[in-house]
Amino acid sequence: MNPKLLRKLHRWLGLVFSLSVLIASGSGVLHNVMTRTQAPPPQAKPSGGGMDVNAIKLSVAEAVSKISEANPEVQAVNLRGIGGQPWYQIYTKTSRGPQYVSAIDGKVDSSRDEAYAAEIVKNFLAGSEVKKTDFLTSFNSEYINIFRILPVYRFDIGDALETRVYVSTTTGSVTRHTDKQRQFEATIFTNFHKLGFIPDKNLRDLVLTVLTFGIFLVACLGIALFFATRPKKR
Known part of the structure; x- marks a missing residue:
């Protein structure tokens, strides 16, 4: 193989796909920060x-x-x-x-379902007054598929932190508890780690696959370049 061509491919492909490496490493740093700044998920306790x-x-x-x-x-x-x-x-x-x-x-x-959801939230928040703001039957940008359980009710407290709680009457438990600060961190992590800013899942998966394969290709070129340019034995 031509070492000059290998070097050129490695350099330019490395430059193109280094963006993916930066995004992945950034999401890794943010993930460690979130383990310190965010409380663990609520227990699935009826x-x-x-x-x-x-x-x-x-x-x-x-x-x-x-x-x-x-x-x-x-x-x-x-x-x-x-x-x-x-x-x-x-x-x-x-x-x-x-x-x-x-x-x-x-x-x-039939109205007991919403009343039951409200009681779960009030117990979780030590009696705080809450207001139902949504009933989700599908995932969205805040309540994403890693939370797994649907349908869920969303309740807001209306405090300065903009606290909101998602609750399932099927499990009888809170499935997510967040606020504006936690969601800000979670949104950045989703955009970095999963390219969440791309709304179409099929396109997002395609881009992630291409970027990951690009990193793999750059690594293979680096290995090939190492052997192609190693000093020859006398």
Whole structure:
């Protein structure tokens, strides 16, 4: 192989793809900073308003018979404490979300899902007043796919930090807790580490693949150049 050509390819390709190396190393530094400045993710610990178990009058089968579906195929039933009272949270194969039946008198109330979410958030934030601002059924630029769980409610406190909390009534827990400072760091990390500023996922994956392959190619050229230009034995 021509050492002169190898050297030229290595130099120019190295210059082009060094940007990817800079971005990757920058995201690595930021990741270490974030482990110091950001609290760990919330524990997936079910919570709610508590309940009086002695008040339960209905069995699971009786509660299921109260919902509007005929012969529903039940997939899961949870007992949730909402407003201090026990409620059955019922998931069926055909329902789009959970259905709630009072374990005391059999009343069906679909609004209990949002009320349950609000109680989870208030317990997490030690009783702070919150306001529901969104209900997510898909990921977005702030609640990205690494958080995995959907759907989730978003609640805002309205404080100076612009604190917001995402909560799942399926798991009965907070899935993300952030504010403007934490999100600023997270946005920079996503843009550096995953090229999050490219909105289309297919294009983003293609660019990441090309950049990664470019680094691999530059490394291979460096190895080839080493052997092509090594001193010859006498």
